[in-house]
Amino acid sequence: MPEEPQNNEQQPEPTPHFDAFSGNSATDVEPTTGPAQSSAFNSNPAPTPTPAPTPSPVSETPITPTPVQDGPVTTFAPNPSVNHEFARIPDGITTQSIAPETSSGKPKWFKQKKFVTGIVVVFLLALVGGGSAFAYTSYQNPQKVISDSIINAVTAKTSIYTGTLSVVNSDMKLNVNITSKMAAPTGSLDAKVTVTAQNKTYSVSGSGLIDESGDVYFKVSGLAGVVNEAKSSLGITQSSPVSASIDKLVAKIDGVWVKVSSKDLKQYSESTATTKTCLNDTINKYKDDKAAISEVTDLYKKNPFLVISKELGQVNGSYGYEIKGDNKASISFIKGFKDTKIYKSLHNCDSSFTIYDNYKNADTFTDSNKNNTFKLWASVWSHQITKIEAGSSSDGTKTALTILPKFNQTVTITAPKSSISLSQLQSYIEELTQTAYGGSYSGLAPTSSSAVTEHAKTSQSQTNANSALVVAETFNADNNFYPGTTTAFYSGENYKQLTGVHILPNVSSITSANGQDNVAWSCLNVCAYTKGGRIAYYDYTTNAVAYMYAGAATVNDKFVNSQ
Secondary structure, X not given: OOOOOOOOOOOOOOEEEEOOXXXXXXXXXXXXXXXXXXXXXXXXXXOOOOOOOOOOOOOXXXXXXXXXXXXXXXXXXXOOOOOOHHHOOOOOOXXXXXXXXXXXXXXXXXXXXXXXXXXXXXXXXXXXXXXHHHHXXXXXXXXXXXXXXXXXXXXXXXXXXXXXXXXXXXXXXXXXEEEEEEEOOXXXXXXXXXXXXXXXXXXXXXXXXXOOOOOEEEEEEOHHHHHHHHHHHHOOOOOOHHHHHHHXXXXXXXXXXXXXXXXXXXXXXXXXXXXXXXXXXXXXXXXXXXXXXXHHHHHHHHOOOEXXXXXXXXXXXXXXXXXXXXXXXXXXXXXXXXXXXHHHHHHHHOOOOOOOOOHHHHHHOOOOOOOOEEEEEEEOOOOOEEEEEEEEEEOOEEEEEEEEEXXXXXXXXXXXXXXXXXXXXXXXXXXXXXXXXOOOOOOOOOOOHHHHHXXXXXXXXXXXXXXXXXXXXXXXXXXOOOOOOOHHHHOOHHHHHHOOOEEEOOHHHOOOOOOOOEEEEEEEOXXXXXXEEEEEEEEOOOOEEEEEEEEOOOOOOOEEEOO
């Protein structure tokens, strides 16, 4: 390109500015008036602008404007009163660099990825933000929170409930501390009861559990103080034989686990034992049956019988609601529950197991006590129940209950290492009644004084044998084998039950002369790390030695005398 002549005319002072499209700094030149000035938004190719005042030659190859259709060329004359920031052409930049591209018809700024991405992101955030607000509002609907919390409690794999119950009136004050754990099919309950009446306070603790096999265990601790007060109120003196028998019974059962197995129940009621086994099997069958559980949860969704009467706000991350029952929904739920698999199985196990069926009178089924309150708190995010509060006031008696549940935490429930059987407990009670009343707890009615004496002696002998059996089982639980010597029965804190009972090593040593105070122990096969054994005691009603078996021992096994 030939060198252009220099322009000696004084040029205006360049003013720097920021290019809104390219993001680069450039220099503005004050526009001159006239049609030669081109707009950046002109749809036709612009004429070549006034060249920059630089003496050096331009190395670019001249670009021929693309022909366009015939017609008038639209130009814009600058208006001094209008800011033409975007119409100014930076020094050294041709109009072609900002002219529309004829290949796509879109300006370059529209193709900037960052610009387009930014618009998309802003749009999505607005869309998602609005949707999230709607979803949050729906999720936190109060009735949904209540329904979710009930269903979550029913379907939880494990649960732990700790709580307190108090009953107060003008005569006494009762306080119960409760801890319950569930990990189907196992469960446990621990409770401490404290009663204050007539300026005296009594406390007793109780525990119960169900192990994986369905066997039930229970125990009561702290009986001594309560029993002493009871004896005093009944006029039983400490020096009387009855008082001594009661103390002996308390010493044997205070804090001792009692096992109730299906086998034990068969001795008293075949139907009860069968029902218990059936119930255990039903629990195991449905504890992981999602379809059967869904029957119940879906039924509640259709009939939510717990409705909100008052919202209590949010405290410590939980929503609070005051709840009341919906009678019609309750009856509808009960009616529907009768058709579920779980109810039918339970009813088949025990035909006496029925639920309220008078749903036709739902309108008249109301709560007569208007002073009852029930409050439920549920986590804001998980909708798990975090607290339950209930209270009532009637005839001068105020009752308050608070429960703090936790769900789906690690829960391990194992059977006690040592326990006595239900039969053993019965024999202890028989011994007491024999001393106190001269009769038999089991219902046997001896017809002569000789028969009474024989039955009383046998009861004492059985009690001694039961005590020895408990010690043998405890020894095995601690050592993983049964005693090999008679002295092993007297070692350790757990063996204090043998007070007044002598363990002999030879079965032949047990006779009618010493049977009330002596039993004998024999080892299963060998006495070194034996896996079972046999307790011999004297039965005065048959005038013969009788046996109780421990561990793997049975009546058909071989036994050797201990040392």
